[in-house]
Amino acid sequence: MITILVIITTLLTPITTNTSSLPWNILSNDNFAGKLTTASSSVESAATDFGHITKIFPSAVLNPSSVQDITDLIKLSFDSQSSFPLAARGHGHSHRGQAAAKDGVVVNMRSMVNRDRGIKVSRTGLYADVDSAWLWIEVLNKTLELGLTPVSWTDYLYLTVGGTLSNGGISGQTFRYGPQISNVLEMDVITGKGEIATCSKDMNSDLFYAALGGLGQFGIITRARIKLELAPKKAKWLRFLYTDFSEFTRDQERLISETNGPHFLEGSVMLDHGPPDNWRSTYYPPSEHMRIVSMVKQHRVIYCLEVVKYYDETSQHSVNEEMEELSDSLNYERGFVYEKDVTYMDFLNRLFPPEYDSTKSRFSAL
Known part of the structure; x- marks a missing residue:
């Protein structure tokens, strides 16, 4: 009491x-x-x-x-x-x-954040000038209106541009495009003296490279010029389950080294902690949950290799063939491969709905 x-x-x-x-x-x-x-x-x-x-x-x-x-x-x-x-x-x-x-x-x-300004997209220059307070999901929505997209992401898009650029910004695209801090062309930074400086690799380069990934210790980023490319329409999204760690890492390393490999590649671990009731389970068909749980219980730990290839109408057939060949070449547990075709937006925004639901019950203060 x-x-x-x-x-x-x-x-x-x-x-x-x-x-x-x-x-x-x-x-x-x-x-x-x-x-x-x-x-x-x-x-x-x-x-x-x-x-x-x-x-x-x-x-x-x-x-x-x-x-x-x-x-x-x-x-x-x-x-x-x-x-x-x-x-x-x-x-x-x-x-x-x-x-x-x-x-x-x-x-x-x-x-x-001002809804009337803050994100300016250049189609000819293939970049977006973004105020650092904007969220990456807001940047994505704006660039997709013009058929463009940044090339490197974090898994979760409800983070500010300045926040991830002050840290690094990594996800499954990093092996191919580098982290988000490697895809910045220019920035405005407020220094520790309260001076505003525009910087890039060719102008005030010491400040540019110090502020990127600098954890806010070298200044506050207020604007970033983000590199863009043409946005794909769809994503072919596969997950392969492994019980052998050596096979899992060998396949992952091989895919990383391929010249024309996947656009997104991540590995994760599934432990014997009951049903797969975290955000990853929303991917798997409900009918497969017990099979996966059974395999996890048997091996105590299994490994998931997540592979994504982007495409549009003109490349759909070739991507289907590529992913079939890729699937045949991997050493996952046969019968434990899962596939989805989703829009590019839905793939990048894949973490929002589950976290939103849990936020309402567990993290209402956020």
């Missing part, structure tokens, strides 16, 4: 923010009027992330309406006798407080 009362008391205790580490006049600064908040709801939201393991409370949250708001804040910290921590937060999918700013200011990048 005492334990329960302590927990309830803790949950009901109002959050108090410590603003002593901030300049005394920051909250009254006209540049941040209506944008810088110490409201408990905002601070609480900024203190947590997707992992929901750590809580690191900032003193305040900035909801910028423009890049200038961020530069003003960074300049204020840089020019202060005692600088304060700053962290850019996109869609909150970092872990272990990587986007936290203890007793500092968290910058809510998503507050800058």
